[in-house]
Amino acid sequence: MWRDVETLCPFCGVGCRIVLRVYDEKVEALYPSEEGVNEGKLCIKGWSAHEFIHHPERLSRPLLREDRSREFREVSWDEALAVIKCRLEAVLENNGPDAVNFLGSAKCTNEDNYALQKFARAVVGTSHIDHCARLCHASTVTGLSMSFGSGAMTNSIDDIEDANVILLIGSNTSEQHPLIGRRIIKTVKEKGAALIVADPRRIDLVEVSRLHLRHRPGTDTALINGILHVIIQEGREDRKFIEENTKGFEAVAKSLGDYAPEHLEAITGVPSRQIVEAARMYAGAEKASIIYAMGITQHVSGTDNVVALANLSMATGNVGRKGTGINPLRGQNNVQGACDVGVLPDFFPGYQSAEDPDVRDYFSKSWNTDRLPEKNGLTLCEMTEAIFEKRTRWMYIMGENPTLSDPDSVHVRRALENIDFLVVHDIFLTETAAFANVVLPGASYAEKDGTFTSTERRVQRIRKALEPVGEARPEWKAIGDLAGRMGYEEMEWQSAREVFSEIAGVTPIYRGMSYERLEGTGIQWPCPGVNHPGTPLLHSGGFARGKGCFISVHYNPPPEVSDDDYPLILMTGRSLFQFHTGTMTRRSPTLQGQLDEAYAEVNPGDAKTLGITDGMKIAVESRRGIIRVAARITERVSPGTVFIPFHFAEAAANILTLRTLDPKSKIPELKVSAVKMKREELTTLNEIKKSNGEMKE
């Protein structure tokens, strides 16, 4: 007999609902659920989301090795947890809690992540916990909190369809959030909305756009300020909205003197008439929505970019109504949730400040612990530096693959080689697990109950369809077990439901939620009480922080620009068919069939100059290292720019990237670095060694 299990797609943050068809304890097929944001449709990753579950390389037992020169051997959970405990206690005794760091996971459930941060804070006594949100929307959380008082997507996916104008900036939505991309196309084609795309690349959505602002990578603050400058010069701002709902407008208006569009051409490369046209379209719409993603956030100027967008939306009264708003598309299936439940170094669950004594008192009582740290902890990239400086000795990485996903990979690998003790908790033996002392087998999304929170703040349930592979078990359970062995009894949960009730109890924005209430299509936070229906639209009755705040921000060039030695600008990002470091999608035959080769998009003019033809192997080199990829000659990229996705371990884009951080949000500059390029046969042996991370100048 077969059975069907309603659950969620484990890939991107759209939160599409899927149904797993289980036959003979195997997921044989899946199909889209009729209900939910995906309206009965899926993208190709969604359709293939069952393919990695039964892959023979799934981790099925804990692995242990005495030191890194030896091979792993399979051990029991008892032995693995005993070793973890013993090494943790030793570090706590010799170095104290600050030598212990944690990375949570935007792939794991809220329950798993809540367990990990509770373990870090209540059992170990450290706030050094972070996750990939730092590489993704850290600048959104910082920027929107300053401007609006809340760092999340203001509107819902449904109400994109109410917009008359959509400004899509730095989001390749049809590939990276395909079921939102579909809504954008629908809004343009069926409802007559006008689309402005601001992206250095000619992404597919440019096809349906009215205007494409093709600016230089890293010049968004200038571009957005330029648009606002025109709006104010032409008197198109919404005075009534500004007066009633915001503060600080006059100062920002005055600060824009240098941003006349004709001055910006030299910086952004965008003709001034296009900036004027964008300003008129955006300000002229009754309802204008801004949708953005990594093209805005992953910069040293990421927070400034976000603030500039917030200024633009407030100046035109495009906040707090359907079809308007600032809509950062959160990337991973549960990155919103991992942030919500406190896998951040500065917040307890529900964005309650880690440095606020009242909040700490509250959690000390709720969690029955006297260990809570008093200070904010380290962010993700800061942890790497702390390992080099021997401030960090012991690390627990759950569901992340920083060896490939953090900037400057060679540097990251060196750090991981130097750490005293590393636990990796994953479903596959990743490139990062190769540095571990202990590897714990996690349960995949199909093998556990729990909740994911999608980009539109919608908390939805996932359901267990299968027993975990071998001896794998849900992460919250394994972490709870470890806590018990450390003598802490407040994590002995019997079910994911029990963990969720605890989350709801201590997290004001989730307070009214329960597994019963989340049946069906879930609830959008804030949901402060059991009779509260949830909140599809933020800031509709005024801003979360009282008044929205205009803040002046100015253009600063990216930390590395092209020069004679490295004449091209490299952008990194993604493709439709692969997900991040490929741990799951490269084990999916369908997706591998579509794309299994690292590539670089190269402009035809540059290709001609360098004697490169389509499909040819080329070497791409930055000041950090060198990789070899296939050239894709295409007009998608402008002359002088190159685009490489970071999915492929054998040609890891992050060998090339910079680890310079945005001082405000600590997000690294993943979108702009300087590179040079040549035909592969012209590379030397030393360069090849460098490309394997064996050598660095």
Ligand SMILES: Nc1nc2c(c(=O)[nH]1)N[C@H]1C(S)=C(S)[C@@H](COP(=O)(O)OP(=O)(O)OC[C@H]3O[C@@H](n4cnc5c(=O)[nH]c(N)nc54)[C@H](O)[C@@H]3O)O[C@H]1N2
């Ligand atoms: N198939 C697939 N889907 C995914 C993922 C995946 O790995 N694969 N990952 C998920 C995750 S975690 C995330 S965060 C999202 C990311 O989703 P996106 O942010 O849409 O994806 P990216 O490819 O990182 O970058 C988006 C766009 O930014 C543009 N860009 C580069 N530099 C600049 C710049 O300086 N300014 C502007 N305005 N644009 C620039 C690029 O040309 C690119 O089109 O995707 C999610 N969905």
Ligand SMILES: Nc1nc2c(c(=O)[nH]1)N[C@H]1C(S)=C(S)[C@@H](COP(=O)(O)OP(=O)(O)OC[C@H]3O[C@@H](n4cnc5c(=O)[nH]c(N)nc54)[C@H](O)[C@@H]3O)O[C@H]1N2
């Ligand atoms: N150059 C460059 N680098 C980037 C970016 C970029 O645009 N350019 N984007 C950045 C962004 S936005 C992001 S979000 C990060 C992503 O960075 P990571 O989160 O490090 O990348 P993933 O490959 O998604 O890693 C997720 C891991 O979780 C594991 N996993 C999946 N399901 C489960 C589960 O149920 N349990 C457990 N325990 N493990 C599980 C997977 O096997 C995988 O190893 O990359 C960042 N890095």
Ligand code: SF4
């Ligand atoms: S759009 Fe995202 S959530 Fe939906 S099916 Fe595709 S990958 Fe999954």
Ligand SMILES: [Mo]
């Ligand atoms: Mo992301």
